[in-house]
Amino acid sequence: MKIELSQVSRWYGNVVAVNDVTMTIGPGVTGLLGPNGAGKSTLLHMMAGFLAPSGGTVTLDGTRVWKNHHIYRNIGLVPEREGVYGFLTGWQFVLSAARLHGLPDPVEAARKALATVEMEEPKDRRVETYSKGMRQRVKVAAALVHDPPVLLLDEPFNGMDPRQRLHLMDLIRNMGTAGKTILFSSHILEEVERVAQHIEVLVAGRHAASGNFREIRRLMTDRPHLFMIRSSDDRKLAAALIRDQSAGGITLRPDGLEVQATEFRRFARLLPRVAQAEGVRLHEISPADEDLESVFSYLINRST
């Protein structure tokens, strides 16, 4: 099944949370990547029928999502907020989901879903006694209980320990391979890379980039990089580097050189060669803007 967003915007008062986003989410695993506050949850809520777009349309295989409870036969939703009744046991919670879907054999469906997330053993404990990761898995089980062709997960790996995280990643990958349409949001590039075949990048409410992880990686690698370099002779190194085109600008600071590299790969090859030729010893090379925020802000500037 396909989720189609056409020129979707959402604003709150005069704050724009999602700005003119058009994308199609098809079978396989899609990662919705963006920094916190980029509008990922807002976009996901609109796909899940829990928020009306202020402009544009969201459809699931051609049918409008908003105010249409029939879509939930085909959608499984794992919200970011806890949203689990603490007084129910894991088993009761997942079974209630199966019953709410009106499945022919709710007991078997609930058993299967709990087995899928490896929650059979603690299933008879109350949800309020669960760890965050266990709650997350019970939520996934409840979302999977009717075997939906579409699965939407909002920051599913938050609060999970590494083992649980790997397990859920495997699960999502396998379901994607099996042909389900899966979308999950995350602000961590590595997470998205490991699970998603396709990545949609959202920055400040805008659709900043789209592609497989290699394309996104390259976009992020090819941008101008800022490095801090400490060496045995900063001034000499600076003079040698500036002769090459791959260094756009160099600032000589008391604690080292700040180098703006316009072509990352070329600069990466150039630096050790130049240093060797000039007889300068490199003490430290550190990226000054490697955090995701600056990667994202580069992408958003590029797309405008």
Added chain:
Amino acid sequence: MNTVVAGITYRALLGRRRIILLLLLPLALLGLAVLFRVVAGNDQFMAVQLMQKFAIGTMLPLLGVIAGTGVIAPEIDDGTIIHLMSKPISRPTIIQTKFLVAASLLAVFGAVPTYFAAWLLAGNEDGIAAGFALGALVGGIAYAAVFLLLGVVTRHAVTIGIIYALVWESVVGGFIPGARQYSIQHWAGSIADQVSDSSFLKSDVTLGFAVPALLLVTVAGVVWAGQRLRVFSLTGDE
């Protein structure tokens, strides 16, 4: 009506400490009835006073707040409502089920104790017990609808509900005769008056006004709440 939704709602309301809140007021009513009975004996005037001022005037609206908002507001607050709403069940069905749960709780914790308290004081004389029980039942149903709606439209449902119950229903209705026309407890009193022959019970609201008003408030509350839930939005914390 959806039995899974009803089951979860009953458990949320009865399985936890909230049941103490639901029990407190009816127990106080029965306690007062026993006390009056011991001190004053069989007394119709006391019975009518206790029913009007406490049972229908105070206990019923407060129980309405507890049960009416309690069936939905906490779930909206903590996000658990998503579990019910992300299923192929129409939102008005969810609301209707929650309304039935709230109404049944008001019948059990409101109307039934009202009957026994009145019966303790006046036996079955002049239909006082039956009258107030019926009044509490229909009044409770209307309160269930009103406070359910309040629980859907605002996050401050309990505060607003208590202010409404205490200020409007008790004080304003008590002092300004005209306001009684627009008070659920006085509509309930009108029903009680209709059933009972007691000379101590005189309602200023006619049955011809009270019955349509109760019906209108109940139906409008449930329908409106259903519509509001249809456009329920998750705004997220971003």
